[in-house]
Amino acid sequence: MRIGIIGGGASGCYLAIRLKELKPSFDVTIIEKNDKLMKKIAVTGNGRCNYANLGDLKGKYNNDEFANKIINNLPPKQIVANFDKYGIHPTTIDNLVYPVSLSAQTVILMFEKRLQELGVKSCLNEEFLDYKKDNNGYSVKTNISTHVFDVLVFTSGGKAYPQLGTDGAVLDVLRQHGYEIETLSPSLSPIKTKENTKKVSGQRVKCHVSLFNGCELYYEEDGEVLFKDDGLSGIVTLNMSTKINSLEDKNKVKIVLDLARGYGTIKEDEYPQFVNPKVATYLKDNHLDIHKLGFSFKAFYDYNVAEVSHGGISINEVSDSLESKKEQKLYFAGEILDVDGMCGGYNLMFAFASAETVAKSIVR
Numbered sequence: 001m002r003i004g005i006i007g008g009g010a011s012g013c014y015l016a017i018r019l020k021e022l023k024p025s026f027d028v029t030i031i032e033k034n035d036k037l038m039k040k041i042a043v044t045g046n047g048r049c050n051y052a053n054l055g056d057l058k059g060k061y062n063n064d065e066f067a068n069k070i071i072n073n074l075p076p077k078q079i080v081a082n083f084d085k086y087g088i089h090p091t092t093i094d095n096l097v098y099p100v101s102l103s104a105q106t107v108i109l110m111f112e113k114r115l116q117e118l119g120v121k122s123c124l125n126e127e128f129l130d131y132k133k134d135n136n137g138y139s140v141k142t143n144i145s146t147h148v149f150d151v152l153v154f155t156s157g158g159k160a161y162p163q164l165g166t167d168g169a170v171l172d173v174l175r176q177h178g179y180e181i182e183t184l185s186p187s188l189s190p191i192k193t194k195e196n197t198k199k200v201s202g203q204r205v206k207c208h209v210s211l212f213n214g215c216e217l218y219y220e221e222d223g224e225v226l227f228k229d230d231g232l233s234g235i236v237t238l239n240m241s242t243k244i245n246s247l248e249d250k251n252k253v254k255i256v257l258d259l260a261r262g263y264g265t266i267k268e269d270e271y272p273q274f275v276n277p278k279v280a281t282y283l284k285d286n287h288l289d290i291h292k293l294g295f296s297f298k299a300f301y302d303y304n305v306a307e308v309s310h311g312g313i314s315i316n317e318v319s320d321s322l323e324s325k326k327e328q329k330l331y332f333a334g335e336i337l338d339v340d341g342m343c344g345g346y347n348l349m350f351a352f353a354s355a356e357t358v359a360k361s362i363v364r
């Protein structure tokens with residue numbers, strides 16, 4: 001059986017490995033437009049690759065029930081055990097799992113070694129352009145040649161970080177083939193605010209962050225916020241962006257920071273006791289409340305700084321085994337699907353678990 005995988009990132013490479021492990025006679029080819037496989041893995045987790053999370057998975061994804069059902073096919077502990085066998089030994093920091101080397105390069109090297117041992121073919125510098133189904137199977141046109149496969153899997157990611165190959169062009173092709181694509185937008189992205197933050201740009205504050213949808217408290221988290229010239233960043237802000245993506249009317253979104261939670265009433269001249277002097281001066285000069293520093297959502301930052309994209313192939317287009325409901329023997333895995341998670345290893349976990357789901361289905 002000839003299997004074509006479009007996109008040699010996290011889900012594509014893991015899928016290729018699992019297919020050959022489960023059925024060595026399969027002829028598996030990855031088509032990747034970059035000159036190397038897994039370029040994005042290199043930048044994950046600040047170069048450390050946070051590839052799993054051993055904590056509670058509830059409420060971590062947009063399509064949470066769907067995502068958790070897929071993750072049940074390869075639970076986090078199983079990802080860690082499988083990776084350990086490939087030579088990616090784990091270390092865990094507050095439930096977040098990294099390679100013990102704390103280097104994403106370990107993941108890339110060990111995956112490359114396994115792909116080679118198993119005889120997976122990779123066509124690098126080859127860009128998928130379109131496909132056609134006929135009696136021979138799926139005929140795939142690239143910028144270089146035409147390939148024919150019995151089974152086709154799209155693992156070409158979303159639209160975030162186009163500088164590493166994921167520009168969303170494959171989704172445009174799939175739209176033309178009649179697939180429903182949920183509207184794409186940057187997620188795990190810094191947020192532009194209507195308020196000017198230039199005076200405190202570069203400053204970090206530890207705080208309690210509340211996200212309001214109109215008057216309703218929609219989400220809250222403790223963490224560190226980094227002020228930018230025109231908005232907010234830091235992990236807690238990136239998590240807010242995934243929650244904002246789920247809201248229809250973004251004009252009603254307010255973010256409120258409590259910079260001194262649990263300390264009761266604080267006079268303006270006491271602010272430097274709780275936040276660094278630059279932030280204290282900013283609050284004082286603008287008569288802002290240290291417990292209720294409010295911001296109105298203006299926009300997300302661009303795709304080139306967002307860690308994932310929200311939207312993609314609608315989950316209504318696929319079965320539980322991630323096979324297309326429209327076209328037999330055509331599958332999707334990873335970020336190309338309308339699943340995006342919060343910071344903490346959830347997105348790579350979904351990439352690996354969805355690849356496992358597809359591998360087992362093809363073998364069946």
Ligand SMILES: Cc1cc2nc3c(=O)[nH]c(=O)nc-3n(C[C@H](O)[C@H](O)[C@H](O)COP(=O)(O)OP(=O)(O)OC[C@H]3O[C@@H](n4cnc5c(N)ncnc54)[C@H](O)[C@@H]3O)c2cc1C
Pocket residue numbers: 006007008009010011012031032033034037038039040041043044045046049050051052126127128129155156157158160161164165166167169170306307308333334335336344345346347348349351
């Ligand atoms: C800066 C950054 C940090 C991150 N950190 C983490 C983290 O620590 N933990 C975590 O869980 N997630 C993290 N993520 C998110 C995670 O990397 C992605 O969700 C994950 O890589 C998605 O896997 P994928 O296989 O679906 O797509 P990708 O890994 O994006 O791979 C898709 C591949 O398809 C290729 N491709 C696209 N179009 C074509 C085409 N036309 N023809 C051929 N090939 C094509 C691309 O070049 C790419 O190699 C991070 C993302 C970024 C950008």
